[in-house]
Amino acid sequence: MTTVSAPRIEHHREPLGIGESRPRLSWTLSDAPADWKQQSYAVTVVHADDDETVEVASSEQVLVPWPGRALESRERVAVRVSVQGDDGGWSDPSPETSLETGLLHPEDWSARPVGLELDENPESDARRATLVRRGFRVDGEIARARLYATAHGLYDAEINGIRVGSDTLSPGWTVYRERLRYYTYDVTDLLRNGENALGAWLGDGWYRGRLGWRGGRRNIFGGDLSFLGQLEITYTDGTRQTLSTDDAWKGAPSPILRSGIYDGEDHDARQEVPAWSTAAFDDGGWMPVTVRDRDPRTLVAPTGPPVRVTEDVAPLAVLTSPSGARILDFGQNLVGRVRIRVTGPRGSTVTLRTSEVLQEGEIYTRPLRSARSTDHYTLAGRPDGEEWEPRFTFHGFRYVEIDGWPGDLDADAAAGALTARVLHTDLERTGWFACSDPLVEQLHRNVVWGMRGNFLDIPTDCPQRDERVGWTGDIQVFGPTASTLFDVSGMLSGWLRDVEADQLPDGTVPWFVPVVPTHKVWDPIRPGAAWGDVATLLPWTLHQRFGDVGVLAAQFESARRWVDKVESTAGPDRLWNEGFQLGDWLDPAAPPQDPGAGRTDRYLVATAYFARSARAVADMARVLDRSADADRYAALAAEVAAAFRAAYVKPDGTMTSDAQTAYALAIAFDLLPDPAQRAKAGDRLADLVHADGNRIATGFVGTPLVCDALTLTGHVDTAYDLLLEKDCPSWLYQVVHGATTIWERWDALLPNGTVNPGSMTSFNHYALGAVADWLHRSVAGLAPADPGYRRIRFAPRPGGGLTHASATQRTPYGEASISWRIAQDELQVDLVVPVGATAELDLPGQDTEKLGHGAHTRSVPLSG
Template sequence: MLKLKTLTCEYRDFLLGTDLPHPRFSWKLTSDRNNTMQEFYQIQVSLSEKRFENSLLWDTGKNKSEQSIHLPYTGPDLNPGTRYYYRVRVWDNYGCETEWSNIHWFETGLMSSKNWQAKWITPDPNFFDLDSKPITVFRKPLQIEKKVLSARIYATSAGIYDIYLNNQKIGDDLFAPGWSSYKHRHQYQTYDITDMISPGEFVIGAMVADGWYKGELTWLSKRNIYGKERALLLQLHIVFEDGTEEVIVTDSTWKASTGPILLSEFYAGETYDARLEIRDYHNEDNSVWKKATICDLPFNQLVAQENWPTKVTEIITPIAVIKTPNGETVLDMGQNMVGRVRMDINIPAGEKIVLYHAEVLDKEGNFYTGNLRKAKQKVEYISNGNGPVSYAAHFTFQGFRYVKVEGIDTLSEQELLNSFVGEVIHTNMPRTGYFESSNELVNKLYNNILWGQRGNFIDVPTDCPQRDERLGWTGDAQIFIRTAAYNYQVAPFFTKWVRDLKSDQTSNGTVPFVVPDVLEDYISGMWGDYNYTSSAWGDAVTICPWTLYRTFGDERLLEEQYESMKAWIEYIRAQGANPYLWNTGFHFGDWLALDAEEDSYFGATPEHLVATAYYAYSTRIVRDAAQVLHIEEDVRKYDQLLSGIIQEFERTFISTDVKMIANTQTAHILPLVFNLIDGKVREQVAADLNQLIKENNYHLSTGFVGTPYLCIALSENGYHETALRLLLQESYPSWLFSVIQGATTIWEHWDGIKQDGSFWSDDMNSYNHYAYGAIGEWLYRYVAGIDLEEAGYRKIKIQPHISDYGLSSAKASLESPYGTILCSWERKEAIININVEIPVNSKAEILLKDISKDKLKVQTLTPGEENILVSDTLDGLVYLVGSGCYSFQLKTGDLPSNLYSAQTPTYLIHKYNL
């Protein structure tokens, strides 16, 4: 049977509020037969759910196509503020037809600045100090006379906001409208409040805090980066059952005040005085409420919400109460998390509870905040004495495992444990990837990677979530994006971010270190580079859109970003006298590499080697993007440029005796993974890299640039066992060293906590810094064996790297755009069992290395067509299969003792098409 499994519009099951004129539909299929492919589809869009066929707006008819992702709506122009209903049915290559899918919907937002009737409002400066710490509260009374058919709020703020209807918060989103390059792109949100509103009296209110817009950002304590005024923009559309409509907007009739939140910022935390709570929004006390005033903020940069919203995604209960040697009372959450603490308490009026947040305890076991720098991470609650309350901070988040509690001395240990919980906060991305192995330390490392991603994906990909930074560093993002795309559905998250990147890109093509850009004046002055860019960091402009295209099949985004990608290459080409080398300007190089000179953050790999390698990598990406987009002139142009860069790289950085001029691990890694060398040169450089690892007793010495690619370079060139030895290394420096030290997230430094319990420098020592978690890509692609051949996993590459060293099993699954991909293997005594699952409408190439036909039994686990193409290659058997489940059983006694040798590198695999 052929069935529709899921149906989405722009990655959402139900899309509320979009400005896209041509939203795209995708679906996944299931079948009980192998090798099932879609042959036809039909999409219908209607203006009515109940009278669907009588209100058809668009019908594709029975369209012959295998495409099942990102099919754009091409019907009549969409109207703003309108809900559209759609359904799909599909036919396969066996002549089977699905039923019509369940009816889904998408709804447009305002779609144009001209459709905003509301005005931006701010507190009247005659009554309020615009730089005061207490947050702003706005209110407007409503009288609803008739029965409501539908009601929508469209809202945003200069700052971050929550909306309330009669004291009830609307929705569970946090930190709206999110952080974007506000001067160019400012998100607004759509809320369906139909079920919250009925005839009667209402008060609509909003709280607006400084947030990213005007609050403190960076270690420079910069404020008012985007503006000096907190402001609200809100438009409530009500359609009544009698067909009439009413629009309520923010204007000068709204009132403003302050409330119980005396301070709320990301670094400082929050101070909440419950004695100042506004209990009755209906009672307009003129001594408290003053008229709001209209402010002159723009509308043309407003865009509908693009990213997944930020939410509380998990509740964590503390595992212990600790009394430190200094006499502090500390809660241990058991996990370095990002979010907030909720307290359920009952204390007398005027009494105060203060919470401090930290990631680690020092070696004496005391509460440690040195690595927070100027960030206070302090939450203060003052009681009004009105009985039990449940309180959590509103407009801030903290990075912490440990919480120091002050102000409660009478509670027992169990009462303390019962009174506090941790609320985990991050962008609410659906989980897509899973990995596990036979080694529990590796499993813990993988879990730490997940927590690192969750903690640092709060509307932008931040570098760290605890100290006075929390910025969208471009280098960290491009390093980690492929791992991120395995773990979670990050397409909307990174779509928003790369659009901000494009917005912040300068007119000459340079890309800032952080996006949204808040550091330009500081960085250019500090390092004297007024172009304000660096290789590997600026290359996020090419790597991120290309990775999104490759992993999610998003050709539209690639096309949208293409000119931005080209501008980066043309900027590099214009630097210096040699258009094929990037040997000018400032570069981070292999940042934080262990081979750096003492007291330096800059690794020993020559910065211009790194820069030129990335120059080649980005040029290759732009050439390949031009090929996808059928821009043949650019394909030729950038292919020629790439050839020149590769020749110049080899001439400049490889000696006549086929040795890299720099004897560092990273210097050998980059030309291997970026395909800058081949033949004998490649073999020699790979062998030299392997030797460097051996000579270092199977320890790494790489930094931000080399680490993500280290194990990939080894496994891809015949040294998988060396890569496994690095993975399983437990002594410093290694991935597992921090795990053994008790880490529950990824550290910024390999020795953030040293073996004697002392710390790396307070200056820059985050214990939740996801970059080195990029090893996750290698775990999925090489250890478990799930990779892609064609964009969006249209064609899948399955190649489990099974070695008799270290691991006896591994398993990974990925919820791809087409459905679930799975690969697992287990070595048990003399048998290796491999299981593979391929989703409907996909194909796969399964490579079993160093295996011949007479050594293998193939079993299909689903009935149907079993025509599997098998080819002997230099590396082993290649099975070309369609959808379905497949099981392979290998007798290890018949196989070579070393399955992976340098003589048969995996890049020689032959390619076949079904």
């Protein structure tokens, strides 16, 4: 009998405090007979006072509409699903999923932001983190208790001395003036009858800390440090007690003397206040708080998971540098912070300085630019030892220089006294790849680690230097890879709301979101191809990979306004051939201090993206049944494509920019409808790759497309040549030179082992790792053919001497997989298609075959 999974609620992994009153539902199916198909489903919603069952004649099972009445604020229900097959039989009900809404309406909020007014220089990096607290009484039997919390700055909440939740760096980084995220916590088990206390640590974070390069700015979003919390206790008799942040709260400086995203954290344990968040603490000496303002209409529930510690990494080695410094090597470039367990004399200080690389045996911090990236812990001198890790910062590092360690560092490190704690948005892993080449497998691992480190609440560009902002072009090109490796649907759909919030009234999309004022290159905000196109292409990617029509509906106006802006800029000739552009950013031929000066005409890039985005808006409109918009933007896309060909494609099929990126754009963006012209472009692209010795000749724009363009035009072997090259610049050059993440520059580390002298040299920057999506789709051969993998395309293209490859994808319909191997002159393929999906199998030399759900095995002659 067909089995139904517990339903998923929107894109939430943990549907507590959700912001949707009518959340969509998804489920997967298993154990279905061959050729079985769902024809109906029944959803039962178990409310507190009744059950509501709605039956729907539909084969849909991904993000189906909420079937019953809208939910109220704070409402907790359980949901289960049954399905009926085309055989007429009904399945057993699925396991139930419990979900609970948050505070859905502004009037639900009584809390206001509260914090201290300390006499400090508002432009200083050494402003003190603070504590706020309030005692309260519980009288009665508790049915449930919820804390709704956020902050101007970052917060960690405590009740009765116990940390609330497992998230960190909350509430994250949004366009705070429009959207401040709050989190909901179940704190029922932390309360007790009688006296209790609620408190919060507060740190600067992104809200008021230093942001931006060239010194950066402070107080970009506000100058206050405030906690906004609303504790609601529901008793078994139905009454509700609410404790909100107000003028009855008190505060004090914390033992965190300074804390910054870039600069690290200084903590003096001698100034800790024992039991400050417990009921027994006497706060009579604490200061009254100041009550600030926050429009409750700007408070929003999260759409994705929070940042958490997801892994602990032990040091691989303890090194002694030529200068005598002691350095921990964690063996992996990662993002997070170091936890220490230490025993030593009161007042002694342990200093931890981080870096991604060593030079001449010493940690090398020049690539960090002005980021101090250093933590200090001053010991309280407790005889039984002390444990500490920074609270409101993160670092990108492989190496940590330790100074002032009071014990035997080698022995203590071996005993686990120093541990790297990996931080990132707690996304669900969905895509895996393996193959017979260990270097390619390491490349894939580097992409995964690079993504983990740079998906820290927003999709960032690098996690270590004085930048760490949400570059729109980087995630635009990496979006397909991100959507393959992890379930980014909730996180990125939320970030796209920030893109729209920061979008200018004329439709211009900023270079990075949230916007941070930096310097004259980026201020004022100007439209730029590939970066601004995140407004059109990322929603389309999320729709294709997760089957989400809702993200198209939510972002359509933003996408349309971007294309309209480009249309007005280009004018009647449809060529976007003026204005500031980054072009094929970081083409390896570009000068180190002018990364936009690549081989491909910047305006060729801009016009190609104009055509692609216009077509994307037309496709979005068609899905949304906006026929007039679909026709208008389809016609615009055709006009731009024709203008592109007239301006940039020569009669013989070559291009005015005889560069790999130019041909990759024309092919991958389908700008060459003439088969002969397309074939010529593919041939010329292959020739250019070979002429460059199979080394990379593309930047951010061309790199995600070049292997696909070669594959689409019958040059798979050349794509493998490009993939497997080891000389600089290449993907495997980084691997053979010890990379454990993707570099920002192809030659971030020069062949002689020294760091590239450019001022922009990150060793953890995901954009150039976008090739991983091609590994899944073409090397292993697993790709979506319809949105959400409702139809799967299995089309492996073996080559490069690989003897086997495999990919597994956790699709919205369940797990799909392919594994192929070469044995005895045969290509042997094993496939799994999840129930609810279908597939097409396209093996070299064979006719395309349609497949239903289940496991399938095929063998074909290798000569095919």
